Amino acid sequence: MKISPKILIFLGILSINFLFTQVAHSQVVRTDYMESELIVETETILPGHPFWVGLRMKMDKDWHTYWRNPGDSGLPTEINWKLPNGFQVGQIHWPYPKTIILEMLGSYAYEGETLLLVEITPPATLNSGMFVDLQAEASWLVCADICLPGEAKYKVTLPVSSKVPQINEKWASLFTQTRKNLPVLIPEWIIEASITDSTIVFHATPPQWFDGKITNVTFFPYHETLIDHSAPNKLERTKDGYLLTMSRSEFFSGELDQITGVLVSESGWRGMSSERALEVNATYVSQHPKAILSSVIPNMQHQLPNIGQAIIFALIGGLILNLMPCVLPVISIKVLGFIGQAGDNFIRARWHGLFFTGGILVSFLALAIILIALRAGGEQLGWGFQLQSPTFIIILSTIIFMIGLNLFGVFEIGNSLGRLGANLDSRSGFGGSFLSGVLATLVATPCTAPFMGVALGYALTLSTIKALIIFCFLGLGMALPYIILCFIPSMLNFIPKPGPWMESFKQLMGFLMMVTVVWLLWVLNLQTDPNFLALMMILLVMVGVATWILGRWGSTTSSNKSRLTSRITSFFIIITGVVIMLNQVPNLEHVSNKKLNPSNNKLEWKPFSQTLVEELRASGKTVFVDFTAAWCLTCQVNKRVALNDSQVVEQFKNQGVIPVQADWTSRNPEITEALAELGRNSVPLYVLYSGGPQNNPKLLPELITPDLVLNALKNVKTANQ
Amino acid sequence: MKQLLHIALLVTLTLFLNGSPSDLIAEEKAKVGQSAPDFTLTDVSGNTISLSDFRGNYIVLEWINYDCPFVAKHYNSKNMQSLQDHYRNQGVLWLAVNSSAEGKQGQFSNDEIRKRLKTHQSTVDAYLLDKNGEVGRLYGATHTPHMYIVNPKGTLIYRGAIDSIRSTNIADIPKAENYVTMALDAVFDGKNVPVEHTRAYGCDVKY
Numbered sequence A: 001m002k003i004s005p006k007i008l009i010f011l012g013i014l015s016i017n018f019l020f021t022q023v024a025h026s027q028v029v030r031t032d033y034m035e036s037e038l039i040v041e042t043e044t045i046l047p048g049h050p051f052w053v054g055l056r057m058k059m060d061k062d063w064h065t066y067w068r069n070p071g072d073s074g075l076p077t078e079i080n081w082k083l084p085n086g087f088q089v090g091q092i093h094w095p096y097p098k099t100i101i102l103e104m105l106g107s108y109a110y111e112g113e114t115l116l117l118v119e120i121t122p123p124a125t126l127n128s129g130m131f132v133d134l135q136a137e138a139s140w141l142v143c144a145d146i147c148l149p150g151e152a153k154y155k156v157t158l159p160v161s162s163k164v165p166q167i168n169e170k171w172a173s174l175f176t177q178t179r180k181n182l183p184v185l186i187p188e189w190i191i192e193a194s195i196t197d198s199t200i201v202f203h204a205t206p207p208q209w210f211d212g213k214i215t216n217v218t219f220f221p222y223h224e225t226l227i228d229h230s231a232p233n234k235l236e237r238t239k240d241g242y243l244l245t246m247s248r249s250e251f252f253s254g255e256l257d258q259i260t261g262v263l264v265s266e267s268g269w270r271g272m273s274s275e276r277a278l279e280v281n282a283t284y285v286s287q288h289p290k291a292i293l294s295s296v297i298p299n300m301q302h303q304l305p306n307i308g309q310a311i312i313f314a315l316i317g318g319l320i321l322n323l324m325p326c327v328l329p330v331i332s333i334k335v336l337g338f339i340g341q342a343g344d345n346f347i348r349a350r351w352h353g354l355f356f357t358g359g360i361l362v363s364f365l366a367l368a369i370i371l372i373a374l375r376a377g378g379e380q381l382g383w384g385f386q387l388q389s390p391t392f393i394i395i396l397s398t399i400i401f402m403i404g405l406n407l408f409g410v411f412e413i414g415n416s417l418g419r420l421g422a423n424l425d426s427r428s429g430f431g432g433s434f435l436s437g438v439l440a441t442l443v444a445t446p447c448t449a450p451f452m453g454v455a456l457g458y459a460l461t462l463s464t465i466k467a468l469i470i471f472c473f474l475g476l477g478m479a480l481p482y483i484i485l486c487f488i489p490s491m492l493n494f495i496p497k498p499g500p501w502m503e504s505f506k507q508l509m510g511f512l513m514m515v516t517v518v519w520l521l522w523v524l525n526l527q528t529d530p531n532f533l534a535l536m537m538i539l540l541v542m543v544g545v546a547t548w549i550l551g552r553w554g555s556t557t558s559s560n561k562s563r564l565t566s567r568i569t570s571f572f573i574i575i576t577g578v579v580i581m582l583n584q585v586p587n588l589e590h591v592s593n594k595k596l597n598p599s600n601n602k603l604e605w606k607p608f609s610q611t612l613v614e615e616l617r618a619s620g621k622t623v624f625v626d627f628t629a630a631w632c633l634t635c636q637v638n639k640r641v642a643l644n645d646s647q648v649v650e651q652f653k654n655q656g657v658i659p660v661q662a663d664w665t666s667r668n669p670e671i672t673e674a675l676a677e678l679g680r681n682s683v684p685l686y687v688l689y690s691g692g693p694q695n696n697p698k699l700l701p702e703l704i705t706p707d708l709v710l711n712a713l714k715n716v717k718t719a720n721q
Numbered sequence B: 001m002k003q004l005l006h007i008a009l010l011v012t013l014t015l016f017l018n019g020s021p022s023d024l025i026a027e028e029k030a031k032v033g034q035s036a037p038d039f040t041l042t043d044v045s046g047n048t049i050s051l052s053d054f055r056g057n058y059i060v061l062e063w064i065n066y067d068c069p070f071v072a073k074h075y076n077s078k079n080m081q082s083l084q085d086h087y088r089n090q091g092v093l094w095l096a097v098n099s100s101a102e103g104k105q106g107q108f109s110n111d112e113i114r115k116r117l118k119t120h121q122s123t124v125d126a127y128l129l130d131k132n133g134e135v136g137r138l139y140g141a142t143h144t145p146h147m148y149i150v151n152p153k154g155t156l157i158y159r160g161a162i163d164s165i166r167s168t169n170i171a172d173i174p175k176a177e178n179y180v181t182m183a184l185d186a187v188f189d190g191k192n193v194p195v196e197h198t199r200a201y202g203c204d205v206k207y
Helices: A005-022 A169-180 A289-293 A299-303 A307-321 A328-344 A346-376 A390-408 A426-447 A452-461 A464-487 A489-494 A501-527 A530-553 A560-584 A610-618 A633-643 A646-655 A669-677 A706-720 B002-016 B023-027 B069-076 B079-088 B110-120 B134-139 B179-188
Strands: A029-031 A034-040 A051-059 A064-071 A078-082 A098-102 A105-111 A113-121 A131-143 A147-159 A190-195 A199-205 A217-221 A234-238 A242-247 A259-265 A277-284 A623-628 A658-663 A685-689 A698-700 B040-043 B048-050 B059-063 B093-098 B126-129 B146-150 B156-160
Touching: A029 A147, A034 A131, A034 A147, A034 A169, A051 A064, A051 A105, A051 A131, A051 A169, A064 A098, A064 A217, A113 A169, A147 B069, A199 A259, A217 A242, A307 A464, A328 A390, A328 A426, A328 A464, A328 A501, A346 A426, A346 A464, A390 A426, A390 A501, A390 A530, A390 A560, A426 A464, A501 A530, A530 A560, A610 A623, A610 A658, A610 A669, A610 A685, A623 A633, A623 A669, A633 A706, A646 A706, A658 A669, A685 A706, A698 A706, B040 B126, B069 B079, B079 B093, B079 B179, B146 B179, B156 B179
Parallel strands: A190 A277, A623 A658, B059 B093, B093 B126
Antiparallel strands: A029 A034, A034 A051, A051 A113, A064 A105, A064 A131, A078 A131, A098 A105, A131 A147, A190 A199, A199 A242, A217 A259, A234 A242, A259 A277, A623 A685, A685 A698, B040 B048, B059 B146, B146 B156
């Protein structure tokens, strides 16, 4: 039978078409829960020149295949090649995997799409124009909650050409991206390993040129029974590098020539955005891990100042204290008193100044000693601790109220504040100055916030001597304006000459004292309840009456008898009132977090507990902890300015950040401990946890702005991507 | 006093409420060289069976999941069945244990189990149902197959993988060293078990 030429041509065209479809075309093989394909980077083969192919595996959602060391379960993907004569093929180059933990088993696997790279070297003796078949067979285990073995065959046909091979556009970016995830060898990173009964420890020394920071490290060993794959590791900084401690596998026999694998860090090993996977070939170190561990710096240390910085902070802080409503009136009145005194007898005035400063310094030191002693005795205390006690607030607010009344002119008291005239009676004068210093300090304590947190927190972790020095400088800072005036009388020229304005100024300062009383009462309200507050206000009224009695009948213009009577009466009234109040102080254990979410809080704060934070971190959530207290002004301002800002609230919601509030208004040992662990003992403190328990927390500064918070959240987002 | 009571209560509560993924490690008690922990389970025929019932015999515990490709490797090749037959003929008792939770892979109805046993021609002395995973966790069973051997005195003498090649490939079976064979043959010869503890391979137990 004669075959029609048309049919022949038709068949010819068909076969040429078929041939063309074979050229550089491979098939995507669909198997259970995934698809796979053999892809080639270049479009042609240049004889004698190696080229790259890859097994592209794309798993369905929730399914994964395994790395060269699959971990506790699973099997690594295997590729068997069938290549024409003379072709050489290398080992698989594996991009770094991720750890998948199921119950107590940890595996190293790939999710989504992955490419396993292989280099093929064609022989030099190929003829241009011919076609070459590359065939492979791959087998793997693909798992989600169950596992299925899979296999497929692939064939790719490539033309041989003497021209420079062109990159296959379709796969260029996949090849490039995968190469970024291959482990790189950076010999300048020195990795040393040591092995104990229960751990495998790496010490990594960065190269000179490395200016980044290594965070969040995972080690993927090539050896299947080296480490416990499901156990978390611990990363610490040391003097010259990093220490990674991993749990040793119970099946490890302790015999290995070298430890090999891949160290992966989110931050690149050559700086930000560089390669994340480091090829490791660790040498053994004879030095016992304990010796290495002794050079470990606790994580928080790089955020704490050294003593020089702390002293400067203390000095500046003391200076700023002078502007606080608690302190300004006291100091300024004293300064005004000095003006009057200096005019008469400069040397005496200088002595007054020194005694005043002495009073301040001694009080600060006394406070520091009390705090240190109490902490040594195991009490969970922090700076500002005084304000956690309603008793203290009752007494302090009474005193400040009385000072305010005194400044208004309701009554006069001896030599301390009221008298603006010169008092040249040396003994009582100096004593009075000293006492004013003490009083000034006492009244100032509630106002120690910005600058104080860091310096004081640091101070209390140091040796007693160093802590006391820092407190000294705090006092010096506070007394500084007065000292300057004492010793540089020309500064007086900046202050207006004495006159009637001084009386008005004094009364104005009285109002500042009242502002302080209002604030203390607000704190007291949060610590107790409105009924108690009403009692407190009645006490203040009684104090007002008492001082009025003192002022009306106890001034120097009255007879001795009435002065004595009025003093006794007012004293009696005040003392009785205060004692009754103190007896009313209820058992305050139950008062804690009732007031967590007043209507002016826009975020939904969860009450703090260590376990809550740990649980949230373990589940990978981002947690924002706000260590705050009602008596902490900075905290309230920060809340109003930053934490209630609509953009911040929005961003919290978008990123799923959980806000946790640690309310330190009343005594709370758990919170005190949590603060201590972060290297602090005062509020405010803002801590951002993200990315799981192995990440170090980020501490925000004491004064926060919406931008600051938004930036911190943004950094968390990019770090986790 | 009241405070002490308060603290004591708190501590007790904390201990009781400590349920976590580390249950496996916390409760695991099967160590080679020590007494194999006793347990009581129901088998596929409805009988209640305790490990201590078989004191005086060598017992093999085989953690099983018919649908796991690693278990299938040993059943499709008849490897597991031949082990079962061979050693049961020598007086060893073979107990299969399934710790798959309700609805998870490997958990079947009793009828289905009987069907599989018949299809595979597998003879075991009992197929035990451990649906809540208690016994699996007690023994620290992490994979299927996971093999345990108990001697007549009740001491655990082997725990770990069935053989030395971790794969789903049937062709690997003759190439591998079978640890169960090695252990039982050794003790029948009056010798010590050469390999007492290996790392099991297989699918994870579907607790």
